[in-house]
Amino acid sequence: MTPTLRMQDVTVRLGRRDALQRVSLEVGVGWTALVGPNGAGKSTLLRALAGLQPVASGQVTIRTNEPGPPMDVHRTAPADRARLLAWLAQQGDVTGELTVRETVELGRIARLGLLGTPGAADRTAVDHAMALTECMPWQHRRLHELSGGERQRVLLARVLATEAPMLLLDEPTTHLDAPHQVALARLFRSLAHAPAAPRAVLSVLHDLPIALQADRLLVLDAGALQADGPPTDPAVQAALVRVFGGAIRIESDAHGRPRVALALDLG
Ligand SMILES: Nc1ncnc2c1ncn2[C@@H]1O[C@H](COP(=O)(O)OP(=O)(O)OP(=O)(O)O)[C@@H](O)[C@H]1O
Numbered sequence: 001m002t003p004t005l006r007m008q009d010v011t012v013r014l015g016r017r018d019a020l021q022r023v024s025l026e027v028g029v030g031w032t033a034l035v036g037p038n039g040a041g042k043s044t045l046l047r048a049l050a051g052l053q054p055v056a057s058g059q060v061t062i063r064t065n066e067p068g069p070p071m072d073v074h075r076t077a078p079a080d081r082a083r084l085l086a087w088l089a090q091q092g093d094v095t096g097e098l099t100v101r102e103t104v105e106l107g108r109i110a111r112l113g114l115l116g117t118p119g120a121a122d123r124t125a126v127d128h129a130m131a132l133t134e135c136m137p138w139q140h141r142r143l144h145e146l147s148g149g150e151r152q153r154v155l156l157a158r159v160l161a162t163e164a165p166m167l168l169l170d171e172p173t174t175h176l177d178a179p180h181q182v183a184l185a186r187l188f189r190s191l192a193h194a195p196a197a198p199r200a201v202l203s204v205l206h207d208l209p210i211a212l213q214a215d216r217l218l219v220l221d222a223g224a225l226q227a228d229g230p231p232t233d234p235a236v237q238a239a240l241v242r243v244f245g246g247a248i249r250i251e252s253d254a255h256g257r258p259r260v261a262l263a264l265d266l267g
Pocket residue numbers: 014015016019036037038039040041042043044045
């Protein structure tokens with residue numbers, strides 16, 4: 001069973017303001033996109049779900065198929081958490097001196113712990129993650145020798161190498177060109193719906209055309225959840241237009257599927 005993350009009535013205080021205000025939601029199997037304007041609290045919400053951001057009130061719990069009550073994510077040991085969920089930071093957090101392969105291997109070390117010895121399964125997971133993100137050709141290059149988009153794909157490979165059932169991805173499409181954004185959207189959908197081991201994929205996205213391909217949208221504004229549902233839900237679409245201040249329009253394509261357009265009236 002894929003684990004489920006549950007956020008109950010969570011408030012996060014940053015400085016003098018509430019970056020999250022009494023947010024409740026559940027994240028389970030499927031591809032969920034978290035969207036909202038700059039400063040809405042998306043990264044804060046993702047960090048709180050990952051147990052990396054202390055909360056002022058409320059609780060985040062993980063339910064697995066282990067017997068017993070759900071675990072409080074903020075009280076779970078880092079190595080146990082790493083087996084359940086993987087997090088892609090908004091700003092790359094690894095040194096540029098490492099090679100691409102060494103960087104992707106860090107994803108396995110988080111899972112093994114520093115004293116664990118990598119084996120054949122670890123090498124296979126690293127190779128597979130690099131193949132999925134098309135990083136294999138640069139495996140011996142150092143991170144600082146890569147372009148922004150190439151580096152982003154390596155950091156994503158590190159997350160995929162963990163083989164964690166829950167992926168929390170903060171702006172995974174940053175720096176990517178259009179073909180690689182589309183490839184990532186396909187990858188998220190296939191990971192979320194893999195018949196043998198479906199995963200929970202939660203991605204913060206500014207690319208609304210890509211976000212509308214997700215199974216579910218969470219619309220956040222000013223630290224509060226404004227809508228939660230599939231992209232076809234009129235309440236979700238209305239919330240999107242509202243939180244982006246009318247800068248976008250939601251239209252229907254020839255098959256009745258929603259698509260987003262920038263309201264490009266420059267006056
Ligand atoms: N360390 C901090 N101290 C005080 N306020 C902070 C701190 N970090 C973030 N904030 C504020 O908290 C709010 C939420 O920030 P957060 O990074 O979660 O937003 P976001 O939705 O991810 O934004 P973006 O789309 O720009 O990445 C913002 O108003 C931000 O200015």
